Amino acid sequence: MNDHFADIFTETACPSQDKLLAYVKGELSASERHEVEMHLQDCELCSEAVEGLSAISRKDQIPGWLRQAKWNVLHSLRRKNRRKKKENYYLYVAIVALIVLFMAIALYWIYHFARR
Numbered sequence: 355m356n357d358h359f360a361d362i363f364t365e366t367a368c369p370s371q372d373k374l375l376a377y378v379k380g381e382l383s384a385s386e387r388h389e390v391e392m393h394l395q396d397c398e399l400c401s402e403a404v405e406g407l408s409a410i411s412r413k414d415q416i417p418g419w420l421r422q423a424k425w426n427v428l429h430s431l432r433r434k435n436r437r438k439k440k441e442n443y444y445l446y447v448a449i450v451a452l453i454v455l456f457m458a459i460a461l462y463w464i465y466h467f468a469r470r
C-alpha cells in the first residue's frame with residue numbers, strides 16, 4: 355500500500371511520455387538524460403514505459419534504417435546511371451557513326467555499280 359502511494363507520488367515527478375520517448379531515441383541532452391536515468395532507477399512505471407517505448411522506437415527506426423539503406427543504394431545507382439548514360443551516349447554516337455559509315459559505303463557501292 356505504501357509502495358503504491360509512493361508510485362503515485364513519484365508519478366507526479368515522472369517525465370512526460372514525450373521526454374521518455376526522446377530519452378529512448380537519444381534526443382535528450384546529457385543532463386536531461388541523467389535526470390531521466392535517475393528517475394528510472396526509482397520508478398518502475400517509467401522503466402517499464404521506457405522498455406515499451408524502446409521496443410516501439412526500435413520498430414520505428416527500422417524504416418529509418420531501410421530508408422537510409424535505400425537512399426544509399428539509390429544514390430550509388432544514380433551515380434552509376436549517370437555513368438551509364440554517358441556510356442550509352444558514346445554507344446549511340448558510335449552506332450550513328452557506323453550507320454553513316456555503312457550508308458556512305460553503300461552509297462559509294464550503289465554509285466559505283468550504277469556507273470557500270
Ligand SMILES: [Zn+2]
Pocket residue numbers: 364365367368369393397398399400401
Ligand atoms: Zn516515473
